[in-house]
Amino acid sequence: xxxxxxANPKDWESRKLPHTIxxxxxxxxxxxxxxxxxxxxKKLLSDLRKECxxxxxxxxxxxxxxxxxxxxxxxxxxxxxAENGLTAYRLSKPLPSMSFIEWIGEEKYQTMAxxxxxxxAKLEIPxxxxxxxxxxxxxxxxxxxxxxxSLPERDEFERFDKVHNIRRDFVQALKDNFPxxxxxxxxxxxxxxxxxxxxxxxxxxxxHLEGEEFSTIHFFGDKxxxxxxxxxxxxxxxVKGHSVNSPDDTARILRETFGLDFD
Numbered sequence: 001x002x003x004x005x006x007a008n009p010k011d012w013e014s015r016k017l018p019h020t021i022x023x024x025x026x027x028x029x030x031x032x033x034x035x036x037x038x039x040x041x042k043k044l045l046s047d048l049r050k051e052c053x054x055x056x057x058x059x060x061x062x063x064x065x066x067x068x069x070x071x072x073x074x075x076x077x078x079x080x081x082a083e084n085g086l087t088a089y090r091l092s093k094p095l096p097s098m099s100f101i102e103w104i105g106e107e108k109y110q111t112m113a114x115x116x117x118x119x120x121a122k123l124e125i126p127x128x129x130x131x132x133x134x135x136x137x138x139x140x141x142x143x144x145x146x147x148x149x150s151l152p153e154r155d156e157f158e159r160f161d162k163v164h165n166i167r168r169d170f171v172q173a174l175k176d177n178f179p180x181x182x183x184x185x186x187x188x189x190x191x192x193x194x195x196x197x198x199x200x201x202x203x204x205x206x207x208h209l210e211g212e213e214f215s216t217i218h219f220f221g222d223k224x225x226x227x228x229x230x231x232x233x234x235x236x237x238x239v240k241g242h243s244v245n246s247p248d249d250t251a252r253i254l255r256e257t258f259g260l261d262f263d
Contacts, residue, residue, distance in 0.1 A: 007212045020053065021053040021078075021079075022052055023081075024220045025057065025221035033154070037070065044254060049077075054079075057081035085204040086098050100136065100138050126157070141193070144157075149191065171185040174195070183197060184196055217239045219240070
């Protein structure tokens with residue numbers, strides 16, 4: 001892969017470890033699922049940024065990540081990767097983005113969207129709310145319960161899904177019905193899964209790091225199992241993956257790895 005035309009390793013010379021970057025998933029890694037980051041975690045990231053380069057990479061669009069990390073999320077990180085890096089920032093400046101709809105085409109997209117909505121209409125689950133299909137720049141997000149559900153309903157659906165495998169079976173139905181679409185299906189968070197072109201998973205963000213001369217790339221994520229939306233980057237040969245189960249677990253590993261305090 002050729003170096004990014006925006007790369008400039010000299011920007012990191014003031015860091016104690018200028019050839020090291022830490023990338024973080026958002027939900028369940030930096031924050032509780034769909035909840036805001038804690039002041040303690042934000043302070044830890046500020047301290048970590050003195051040691052090495054830092055960035056976040058999430059599947060959600062940027063507004064949702066700003067809700068969780070804060071309106072200053074792009075400023076407090078060296079790299080900000082929304083929608084797996086299809087929307088990207090380097091030192092607060094936007095990088096070129098790519099479009100899912102331009103890639104797939106309107107006709108094929110509508111065929112899949114109609115299938116998804118019909119499938120959800122036939123589902124028998126405890127609640128259905130709204131925004132079952134969310135169109136994003138680099139992917140679509142499918143939620144059987146609907147993204148407008150409340151936090152308690154979100155938690156209830158997650159428990160229900162663990163028993164009844166609603167999302168797993170939904171993904172399999174899409175794979176069976178659209179085998180030639182060249183898509184990847186990735187279960188993440190509590191209530192939904194992402195659909196995007198194969199190769200546009202979280203490893204997509206790594207192309208923005210080419211030419212930055214990072215010899216060590218750490219990634220922290222909670223959905224690192226096969227089929228989870230952290231799996232591909234967690235297992236990438238250029239990445240040192242860390243599987244976590246909560247923001248507190250992330251903080252523990254950072255303390256152990258970089259000798260940081262977490263008050």
